[in-house]
Amino acid sequence: MKRVLEPELMQDLLQVQAYAEADFSESDNSLIKRIEEILDLESKQLGSKSLIVDLGCGPGNITERLSTRWPFSKILGIDGSEAMLAVARQRKNHRETYSRINYCCCDLGSIVNRSIVFEKAADLIVSNSLLHHLHDPSYFWKALQHFTAQGTVYLHRDLRRPSSMDEAIALQKKYLPDAPKVLINDYLASLQAAFTVSEVEVQLESQGLEHLRVCENDDRYLEIFGSF
Numbered sequence: 001m002k003r004v005l006e007p008e009l010m011q012d013l014l015q016v017q018a019y020a021e022a023d024f025s026e027s028d029n030s031l032i033k034r035i036e037e038i039l040d041l042e043s044k045q046l047g048s049k050s051l052i053v054d055l056g057c058g059p060g061n062i063t064e065r066l067s068t069r070w071p072f073s074k075i076l077g078i079d080g081s082e083a084m085l086a087v088a089r090q091r092k093n094h095r096e097t098y099s100r101i102n103y104c105c106c107d108l109g110s111i112v113n114r115s116i117v118f119e120k121a122a123d124l125i126v127s128n129s130l131l132h133h134l135h136d137p138s139y140f141w142k143a144l145q146h147f148t149a150q151g152t153v154y155l156h157r158d159l160r161r162p163s164s165m166d167e168a169i170a171l172q173k174k175y176l177p178d179a180p181k182v183l184i185n186d187y188l189a190s191l192q193a194a195f196t197v198s199e200v201e202v203q204l205e206s207q208g209l210e211h212l213r214v215c216e217n218d219d220r221y222l223e224i225f226g227s228f
C-alpha cells in the first residue's frame with residue numbers, strides 16, 4: 001500500500017477529545033515495560049538529574065506513565081498542538097505526582113531550525129505514534145539530535161504500514177472495534193501514513209543513525225531503539 005500523508009498536528013477539538021478519552025492503556029503500559037528492557041540493555045539508570053523527553057506527547061498518556069515510573073527524573077513533553085497540550089496540562093494540574101513534568105508547545109520544525117533551543121540534552125528520548133505524522137521524516141531524526149549527548153537512550157514506537165487497505169481495516173476491527181467514528185478514521189489514516197521497517201532503515205542510514213535498531217513489534221508496530 002502506498003503511503004498517504006495525514007495532517008501533522010492533531011488540533012481539531014473533536015479529534016483531540018476522542019484521542020484523549022480513548023483507552024490505550026494496554027499498549028501504553030507495554031511501552032513503559034519496553035523502555036525498562038532497553039535501559040537495562042544499554043546499562044542506563046535514570047535518577048534525579050536525568051531528563052526524559054517525550055516527543056509528540058499529545059494529551060500526556062506516555063508522559064504521565066514515565067513520571068510515575070521514574071518519579072525523580074525531570075520529564076519534558078513536547079507537542080506542536082496547543083489543543084493536545086491543554087488536555088495534558090489540565091491532567092497534570094490534578095496530580096501532585098506529575099509535578100516534575102513540563103510541557104512545551106513546539107513544532108519539531110522549530111527545533112530543527114533552532115527557533116526554539118533546548119539547553120539540556122536528554123538521558124532518554126521517547127516517542128509513541130509520532131513518526132508517521134511527519135511529512136518529511138528527516139525532521140524527526142534531526143530534531144532528536146538537538147537533545148542527544150553521549151549515552152542518550154532512545155525508544156520510538158509507531159504503527160507500521162500494512163500491505164493493503166483490507167489489512168488496515170482488519171487491524172482497526174481488532175484493536176478499535178467500537179471507537180467513535182473520528183478515532184476510527186484517524187486510526188485508518190495513521191496506518192496509511194505509517195512507514196515500513198525498510199523505509200525507516202533507509203531514513204536512519206541517510207541521517208547517519210545506522211547504530212539504531214529497527215524491528216517489527218507484533219502485528220501493528222515498529223520500534224526504533226538504541227543509544228548514542
Ligand SMILES: C[S@@+](CC[C@H](N)C(=O)[O-])C[C@H]1O[C@@H](n2cnc3c(N)ncnc32)[C@H](O)[C@@H]1O
Nearest residue numbers: 008009010056057058061080081107108128133
Ligand atoms: C497520535 S498522537 C500521539 C500522542 C502520544 N505520544 C501518545 O502516545 O498518546 C501524535 C502527536 O504528535 C503531535 N505531532 C505531530 N506532528 C508534530 C510535529 N511536527 N511537531 C510536534 N508535534 C507533532 C500531534 O499533535 C499529536 O499530539
